[in-house]
Amino acid sequence: xxxxxxxxxxDRLPRHPHLRLGIGDDAxxxxxxxxxxxxVTSDMLMDEVDFRLEECDPRQAGRKALAANLSDLAAMAAxxxxxxxxxxxxxxxxxxxxxxxxxVALVEGMLPLAEQFACPIAGGDTNCWDGRLxxxxxxxxxxxxxxxxxxxxxTGDEILVTGQFxxxxxxxxxxxxxxxxxxxxxxxxxxxxxxxDVSDGLTLxxxxxxxxxxxxxxxxxxQVPISSAARRMAVQDGRPALDHALGDGEDFExxxxxxxxxxxxxxxxxxxxxxxxxxxxxxxxxxxxINGPDGQRVPLPPQGYVHGQPP
Amino acid sequence: xxxxxxxxxxDRLPRHPHLRLGIGDDAxxxxxxxxxxxxVTSDMLMDEVDFRLEECDPRQAGRKALAANLSDLAAMAAxxxxxxxxxxxxxxxxxxxxxxxxxVALVEGMLPLAEQFACPIAGGDTNCWDGRLxxxxxxxxxxxxxxxxxxxxxTGDEILVTGQFxxxxxxxxxxxxxxxxxxxxxxxxxxxxxxxDVSDGLTLxxxxxxxxxxxxxxxxxxQVPISSAARRMAVQDGRPALDHALGDGEDFExxxxxxxxxxxxxxxxxxxxxxxxxxxxxxxxxxxxINGPDGQRVPLPPQGYVHGQPP
Numbered sequence: 132x133x134x135x136x137x138x139x140x141x142d143r144l145p146r147h148p149h150l151r152l153g154i155g156d157d158a159x160x161x162x163x164x165x166x167x168x169x170x171v172t173s174d175m176l177m178d179e180v181d182f183r184l185e186e187c188d189p190r191q192a193g194r195k196a197l198a199a200n201l202s203d204l205a206a207m208a209a210x211x212x213x214x215x216x217x218x219x220x221x222x223x224x225x226x227x228x229x230x231x232x233x234x235v236a237l238v239e240g241m242l243p244l245a246e247q248f249a250c251p252i253a254g255g256d257t258n259c260w261d262g263r264l265x266x267x268x269x270x271x272x273x274x275x276x277x278x279x280x281x282x283x284x285x286t287g288d289e290i291l292v293t294g295q296f297x298x299x300x301x302x303x304x305x306x307x308x309x310x311x312x313x314x315x316x317x318x319x320x321x322x323x324x325x326x327x328d329v330s331d332g333l334t335l336x337x338x339x340x341x342x343x344x345x346x347x348x349x350x351x352x353x354q355v356p357i358s359s360a361a362r363r364m365a366v367q368d369g370r371p372a373l374d375h376a377l378g379d380g381e382d383f384e385x386x387x388x389x390x391x392x393x394x395x396x397x398x399x400x401x402x403x404x405x406x407x408x409x410x411x412x413x414x415x416x417x418x419x420x421i422n423g424p425d426g427q428r429v430p431l432p433p434q435g436y437v438h439g440q441p442p
Numbered sequence: 443x444x445x446x447x448x449x450x451x452x453d454r455l456p457r458h459p460h461l462r463l464g465i466g467d468d469a470x471x472x473x474x475x476x477x478x479x480x481x482v483t484s485d486m487l488m489d490e491v492d493f494r495l496e497e498c499d500p501r502q503a504g505r506k507a508l509a510a511n512l513s514d515l516a517a518m519a520a521x522x523x524x525x526x527x528x529x530x531x532x533x534x535x536x537x538x539x540x541x542x543x544x545x546v547a548l549v550e551g552m553l554p555l556a557e558q559f560a561c562p563i564a565g566g567d568t569n570c571w572d573g574r575l576x577x578x579x580x581x582x583x584x585x586x587x588x589x590x591x592x593x594x595x596x597t598g599d600e601i602l603v604t605g606q607f608x609x610x611x612x613x614x615x616x617x618x619x620x621x622x623x624x625x626x627x628x629x630x631x632x633x634x635x636x637x638x639d640v641s642d643g644l645t646l647x648x649x650x651x652x653x654x655x656x657x658x659x660x661x662x663x664x665q666v667p668i669s670s671a672a673r674r675m676a677v678q679d680g681r682p683a684l685d686h687a688l689g690d691g692e693d694f695e696x697x698x699x700x701x702x703x704x705x706x707x708x709x710x711x712x713x714x715x716x717x718x719x720x721x722x723x724x725x726x727x728x729x730x731x732i733n734g735p736d737g738q739r740v741p742l743p744p745q746g747y748v749h750g751q752p753p
Contacts (some may be wrong), residue, residue: 161480169472169480175528175567217486217578256486256578267486267528267567267578361635 147251152333161253161271169211169255170272178221182305185331189233191305192266193240200270201309201385206328208279208318209272211250211311216241218257230259235393237266240251244339248311266335276318279326284344284388288324288413291394293385296333297361297375304381313403314385321397323366325388332380332435337411338419340386347418349430350411358382362395378434388413458524458562470563472524472582480585481520484677489532489574494614496536500544503577504551504615504654511695512559512620517639519590519660520583522561522622527552529568530576539569548577559622581645587629590637594660595655595699601722602705604714605695607644608672608686615692624714625696632708635697643691643746648722649730651697657727661722661742669693689745699724 155263178184179183182192195216204211218237222231234257250270265328293310310328317323327340341348352373359419361375382407389397414420416428423429454727457532485507489495493503508525515522529548531541544570554562561581604621621639628634644666652659672686695716700708708718724729734740 138449144592161482171472171524171526171528172582173528173562173565173567173578173580173584175530175569175576177530177569177571177573178572180569212480213482215484215580217480217484217580219488219576222730253482254484256484258486258489260487260488260490261690262573262576263487264489264532265486265573265576265578267484267580268577269482269484269526269578269580271482271582346547419725 133322147249154438168274169212169279170204170207170274171269172200172203172207173267173269174203175265178263184264187305188240189236189293190240190360192264194244195305196237196266196268197241197244197250197270198307198309198383200268200308201244201250201311202328202330204270205310205314206279206326206385207272207274208276208314208323208326209274209428210272210315211248211339212252213253213270214245214268214270215253216255217267218255219262220257220259221264222261224258224264248309270355274430278322278333279318280315281327281343283325283341284340284413285324286344286346286413286415288388288393289391289394289409290337290348290350290387290413291387291397291407291410291422292333292356292384293403293407293411294363294382295358296354296377296382296384297328297358297372297379298364299342299360299379299381301360301363302359307381307383309383310385310405316402318404321389322393323387323389327386328425329382329384329386330380332378332433333382333386333431334377334419335380335435336432338433340388341413341419342417344388345417347414347416347420348411349414349422349428352421354408354410356406356408356410366429374434380436443491446532448450453742458560466639479585479589480523481515481585481589482580483511483514483518484578484580485514485592486576486578487644488576495575496532498550498616499521499553500547503575503625504548505555505578507548507580508542508552508561509618509620509694511579512529512555512561512622513618513639513641515583516583516620516622517696518583519625519637520585522559523532524564525556525570525581526564527566528578529566529684529703530573532575533569533570533572535575540689544575559620566655568612590625590629590634592638592651592654595636595651595657595724596659597700597724597726598701598702599699599724599731600705600720601648601659601661601699601724602700602708603644603667604716604717604718605693606669607640607673607688607693607695607737608683609667609675610671610673610690612691614671614672618692618694620694620721621696624716627713628698631713632700633704634675634700635648635682635696638697640693640695640697641691641724643689644687644693644697645730645744645745646691646740646746651699651745652728652730654717656701656728658716659732660725660731660739661731663732665719665721667719668716675680685745691747
């Protein structure tokens, strides 16, 4: 199968100035842009864990695999350079068709994103087996002005988020737009101390940023932007919409820790197409906190998806 | 599980000058060495396809996953920079233990190689599921003097190989040494027009080099170095040892196309610890050829493992 598939891929993948050599040799050659650092990130998505091939269009699964990696690049303020895609294809895809047809659909789901974000698919490895579909994507990027780390938050920084949260299972987990353009725009114009993307849950990823920075975060629950999908899910399952916003995950929005002056500018200027909202502040004591009814800080247990634990 | 595993990994993975930032953030940061190109390659290995977790030590599977990628870097004459490792771990590993324990063993199998070849593990993604183990490794490298491509062979070039071929299933497919040091040594001192590593079968990979170069290869069967493992397998299964050498694959030796003058020097000097053997010549007509009994060229069907086809 691989030969046909590689031929298809070679024909189908657009040429790109990043690629001195793409698919077809033992490895791909990437032209390094300016900047001393190459950023690399990997995400592996599995059938019936990250999507259900019985129910979704495989293009959606392919798109999601690349988009999740691009979201990680965005969280580093990195400009995409290229991606490599490895596949373990089921010999008998659940909704019929051949493994080749499945592979084609997966890549077709990736290509519009790859073009939109100038992130050519540089290569990978294609295999068949009698197991379920596994998609492994590794994305490379470059940073011209230094990457945003999780660990840079300072006491007194304000916590900003892009977009809204919760209910991603209603569709957003497939069609989210990785915040690459937003991150690059902000990194060129504003001081950002730390960042993370929300893949596993707003509070869980916020707690990770806080922990990496050796700080805590005082979260203002009333400020958390709740998506309409979270409100719809709340109607369906009776759980508060805020709970969905705090823990559903796969929002793929950015959490930013910025100094107060930059925060004021950002809230005044709202320079992005997506809204920026202040949801809290970096404080000295470690952990995630909210103000209790009596005005005292109480800890908030982070909610979200922990990889490798049964949902 | 992931938190513990990440903590283990962070403690266990050695610091390395290539890594400005390794595991623990959204992506890793690699210091780019001199040279304009970053080389990237990916291999995905699956349980019961590339190894049998029921029978092997998981360290062997981990080692193989990284070593196969390093062999691809060697085939490009690239100096390893870093690797990222993504895992889909079975909830119940076939030989018992937890997914974490399996992950630890896999990485422990990689670490000696990572150190030996200065290829730090920069990150990745760890997941559990109810499917079988999948290991996806992406390796990055740099080329100071330009990469060896498959497509550079010229008519009149001689075909050289490192090492011996055949019978890798008897052990070599786990304990092979990727020819990184050999490739770097040769690329600095000798003119090499084209190269490929033998993963799927000597004749199959040789045919790929020929096809990528738009040339043919006249193979001298009597010159093919046959491993002792191939001879042992021949005794076991009654097939000629030469057949094993031509098609077994997973030898992870290098095939090189070099101009005649460089070939003479290489054979005279034998500059590597592993023997270099001349096995054929690049000719004009496409395809893989041998000299028949009457002195006329006859085509030789390439043998080897084609990914995605049942073995």
